Amino acid sequence: MRRFLYVLPVAVFAIMALFFLKGLTLNPRDIPSVLIDRPVPEMSLAPLPGRGESSGLGTENLKGRVSLVNIYGSWCISCVQEHPVLMEIKRRGDAPIHAVDWRDDPVLGAAWLKKNGDPYERVGIDPPPGRTAVDFGVTGAPESFIVDKAGVIRYKHVGPISMEIWTKTLLPIIRELEKR
Amino acid sequence: MIAEIGHFALVLALCVALVQAVVPLMGARRGNMAWMNVAGPAATLQFLFIAIAFGALTNAYVTSDFSVMNVAQNSHTDKPMLYKVAGVWGNHEGSLLLWITILALFGFAVTLFGRNLPPGLKSRALAVQAMIAVGFLAFILLTSNPFARLDPPPVNGQGLNPMLQDPGLAFHPPFLYLGYVGFSMAFSFAIAALLEGRVDAAWARWVRPWTLAAWVFLTCGIILGSWWAYYTLGWGGWWYWDPVENASFMPWLAGTALLHSAIVVEKRDALKSWTILLAIIAFGLSLLGTFLVRSGVLTSVHAFATDPARGVFILLLLCTAVGGSLALYAARAPMMKMGGLFSPISREGALLLNNVLMATGAATVLLGTLYPLIADALNLGKVSVGPPFFNAVFLPLMAPMVLVMAAAPMLSWKRGDMAGVLGRLKFIAALALGTAMLVWFLQGGSAGPWWTAAGFALAVWLGLGTLWDMAERIGLFTRPANALSRAARLPNSAWGMLLAHFGLAVFIVGLTASSAWTTEHIQTQKVGETVQVGGYGVTLKGVEDVPGPNYTASRATFEISKDGKAIGVMQPEKRMYRQPPRPTTTAAIRSGITGDLYVVIGDPDPKAGPGGGWVTRLYFNPCIPWLWAGGLLLVVGGLISLADRRHRIGAPARAANAAAKA
Numbered sequence: 001m002r003r004f005l006y007v008l009p010v011a012v013f014a015i016m017a018l019f020f021l022k023g024l025t026l027n028p029r030d031i032p033s034v035l036i037d038r039p040v041p042e043m044s045l046a047p048l049p050g051r052g053e054s055s056g057l058g059t060e061n062l063k064g065r066v067s068l069v070n071i072y073g074s075w076c077i078s079c080v081q082e083h084p085v086l087m088e089i090k091r092r093g094d095a096p097i098h099a100v101d102w103r104d105d106p107v108l109g110a111a112w113l114k115k116n117g118d119p120y121e122r123v124g125i126d127p128p129p130g131r132t133a134v135d136f137g138v139t140g141a142p143e144s145f146i147v148d149k150a151g152v153i154r155y156k157h158v159g160p161i162s163m164e165i166w167t168k169t170l171l172p173i174i175r176e177l178e179k180r
Numbered sequence: 181m182i183a184e185i186g187h188f189a190l191v192l193a194l195c196v197a198l199v200q201a202v203v204p205l206m207g208a209r210r211g212n213m214a215w216m217n218v219a220g221p222a223a224t225l226q227f228l229f230i231a232i233a234f235g236a237l238t239n240a241y242v243t244s245d246f247s248v249m250n251v252a253q254n255s256h257t258d259k260p261m262l263y264k265v266a267g268v269w270g271n272h273e274g275s276l277l278l279w280i281t282i283l284a285l286f287g288f289a290v291t292l293f294g295r296n297l298p299p300g301l302k303s304r305a306l307a308v309q310a311m312i313a314v315g316f317l318a319f320i321l322l323t324s325n326p327f328a329r330l331d332p333p334p335v336n337g338q339g340l341n342p343m344l345q346d347p348g349l350a351f352h353p354p355f356l357y358l359g360y361v362g363f364s365m366a367f368s369f370a371i372a373a374l375l376e377g378r379v380d381a382a383w384a385r386w387v388r389p390w391t392l393a394a395w396v397f398l399t400c401g402i403i404l405g406s407w408w409a410y411y412t413l414g415w416g417g418w419w420y421w422d423p424v425e426n427a428s429f430m431p432w433l434a435g436t437a438l439l440h441s442a443i444v445v446e447k448r449d450a451l452k453s454w455t456i457l458l459a460i461i462a463f464g465l466s467l468l469g470t471f472l473v474r475s476g477v478l479t480s481v482h483a484f485a486t487d488p489a490r491g492v493f494i495l496l497l498l499c500t501a502v503g504g505s506l507a508l509y510a511a512r513a514p515m516m517k518m519g520g521l522f523s524p525i526s527r528e529g530a531l532l533l534n535n536v537l538m539a540t541g542a543a544t545v546l547l548g549t550l551y552p553l554i555a556d557a558l559n560l561g562k563v564s565v566g567p568p569f570f571n572a573v574f575l576p577l578m579a580p581m582v583l584v585m586a587a588a589p590m591l592s593w594k595r596g597d598m599a600g601v602l603g604r605l606k607f608i609a610a611l612a613l614g615t616a617m618l619v620w621f622l623q624g625g626s627a628g629p630w631w632t633a634a635g636f637a638l639a640v641w642l643g644l645g646t647l648w649d650m651a652e653r654i655g656l657f658t659r660p661a662n663a664l665s666r667a668a669r670l671p672n673s674a675w676g677m678l679l680a681h682f683g684l685a686v687f688i689v690g691l692t693a694s695s696a697w698t699t700e701h702i703q704t705q706k707v708g709e710t711v712q713v714g715g716y717g718v719t720l721k722g723v724e725d726v727p728g729p730n731y732t733a734s735r736a737t738f739e740i741s742k743d744g745k746a747i748g749v750m751q752p753e754k755r756m757y758r759q760p761p762r763p764t765t766t767a768a769i770r771s772g773i774t775g776d777l778y779v780v781i782g783d784p785d786p787k788a789g790p791g792g793g794w795v796t797r798l799y800f801n802p803c804i805p806w807l808w809a810g811g812l813l814l815v816v817g818g819l820i821s822l823a824d825r826r827h828r829i830g831a832p833a834r835a836a837n838a839a840a841k842a
């Protein structure tokens with residue numbers, strides 16, 4: 001028993017060291033989406049006022065083409081920073097962008113797009129408490145998902161998209177998925 | 181050229197350290213005096229080479245030699261000289277060089293002051309110091325060379341993170357490292373004692389002052405860091421239970437325990453194997469701190485260079501040093517002779533209780549710090565452990581410790597008289613209870629948190645209890661005529677202990693009041709508008725742009741009034757640094773005995789129109805100066821105790837005699 005007490009410290013340390021070794025291979029900043037490689041959640045979101053009766057976002061709309069689904073809200077400060085990049089993506093015609101206007105008042109969400117420009121094909125309103133975005137595994141706005149032709153989520157980007165992130169990370173993934 | 185000399189000096193230091201790690205150890209094993217004697221000159225030479233390397237890097241910073249990559253990445257010609265020098269250790273490579281320089285300095289100090297040490301113990305301890313040096317020198321040379329060149333050199337450097345350009349932070353790392361690395365002394369001597377299979381009073385007498393010195397430095401470093409966080413981060417907080425803060429706090433807790441258990445080894449020849457274990461743990465936690473900061477396994481506001489390759493190397497180093505020494509401990513410690521016995525109610529018993537609580541405290545902080553990593557590794561999801569956990573688990577552990585602290589110094593060794601001591605403290609206990617009720621009444625009962633009453637009662641109990649002990653020791657009330665001469669005869673170590681314990685009481689006042697009663701006002705304030713904060717009227721007079729040496733500041737002027745009378749102005753700044761372009765806030769603080777008025781200027785409010793309003797954050801933080809005063813008392817207490825004749829570094833002749841007899 002006494003002997004065991006003397007061995008205890010080194011045993012505890014050995015266990016700690018194993019965790020450290022594992023820890024080195026993990027990135028604490030990287031928050032995984034539980035939904036990667038899963039179909040997009042079942043949804044049927046109403047359109048924003050003034051954008052046309054059939055411009056809402058449903059699960060079926062995300063099939064057939066590789067697309068980017070962007071989560072935004074008129075209350076979201078970082079979205080203002082990201083928005084010019086989305087406008088540029090639309091101008092270049094790189095890929096279709098859809099949006100979920102998250103935890104927002106539809107009128108404010110539509111006004112925000114009028115003011116900052118509208119890069120989206122389809123926009124669905126996800127009013128508070130924002131169930132659909134939670135089903136996507138969203139932790140904050142802006143966040144963007146790459147959805148493949150079969151309507152399966154393939155990639156998640158947290159935070160504003162910069163032009164560099166778009167050309168170096170997201171666009172290559174989209175081009176790769178388009179070949180399949 | 182000078183950078184190459186620095187690099188070459190590091191390589192030479194590594195060679196010397198290799199010799200110092202092997203030859204004296206073999207000499208000690210074989211009883212070969214000549215081989216043992218290699219340790220001293222080798223430690224001196226190693227220090228010399230490392231000092232040359234440190235000087236070379238400092239020179240590159242002072243002369244802004246941007247052909248050295250490290251300088252180009254972290255310095256700029258515009259930077260004030262203080263921050264050019266502080267820039268040496270404001271980055272990964274340079275901070276490691278500082279670490280190893282301090283390690284070599286301590287090794288050198290052993291040769292300077294350790295003439296009376298038994299040769300076996302001294303040569304073994306220096307060999308262990310050299311092993312640590314080999315590990316870190318190899319780490320620097322293989323993964324983090326501070327002298328790497330850039331070709332072609334850039335015209336100017338990228339600058340130092342503006343957050344770090346602050347006098348408080350310029351001196352924070354050296355103090356912290358003097359503390360961390362200072363524990364290497366206790367560690368090396370603990371390993372040497374395990375190799376020798378013997379721990380005696382001479383050992384403790386040597387280890388105690390070094391541990392105390394390291395503890396003083398670490399305390400100083402932690403306080404400087406908190407003070408810096410308090411006035412630069414602009415939130416009015418001073419401790420965040422951030423992983424890197426915890427990394428410095430854990431060795432502090434273990435070191436505090438070591439400090440107290442070493443007393444028992446010295447005076448009573450007991451708790452020996454526990455003290456050895458604490459010495460290993462204190463330094464092990466210092467190394468762990470280095471690992472956590474450098475490897476990126478945990479996220480932190482401090483994260484500076486993080487690189488997995490370096491992480492693997494440090495993990496290897498950590499496993500060798502800590503795993504190896506704990507394995508040695510498991511093999512050797514059971515063979516060590518048990519020391520003197522004592523009853524649970526005695527000064528030894530109280531010190532042991534302090535040790536158990538301190539060690540448990542360190543363990544909870546460790547668990548809380550590592551839990552996110554453990555959960556992630558076990559796929560339990562990403563979690564973060566925040567202040568609520570630490571406050572709920574750690575602080576209750578410390579409460580019984582404070583309760584015992586007031587009584588422990590009054591207990592006698594071996595067998596104490598608890599009833600007698602409590603009898604002497606009954607007035608203090610009554611005062612503490614009275615304080616609790618008064619605080620409860622003043623804050624309006626359950627209108628404030630319940631623990632404020634407990635916090636103040638503990639502070640009064642410890643503070644007045646310590647003063648009472650002091651008064652009794654010098655006979656202030658029994659024989660007041662002789663009190664002064666008795667005070668002069670009281671050993672420095674007693675004064676140091678009393679001051680430090682009193683300092684903790686002062687600290688608890690600051691901790692309790694600032695956690696419970698901080699008031700915060702965040703608003704858009706127009707020029708001329710007055711906001712009432714903590715009994716002061718704060719009026720925004722205007723905001724102007726002011727140029728600094730390497731930044732432009734928006735400086736706000738606030739007029740402060742009390743009871744309608746103007747009593748002064750406060751000028752917080754929001755600075756935009758040029759290189760790298762990053763904003764920082766500099767709070768304006770007006771300190772008083774009851775607390776700090778803390779004023780931060782934010783951005784202009786776009787909705788308020790031109791020349792309209794600014795976002796301002798105004799705080800009243802009660803009793804914050806008490807925190808710094810308490811911390812200062814801890815440091816001063818440690819220094820006074822260090823000045824005690826019997827603690828003088830270098831183990832006095834009596835120790836040598838005792839060792840010779842053993």
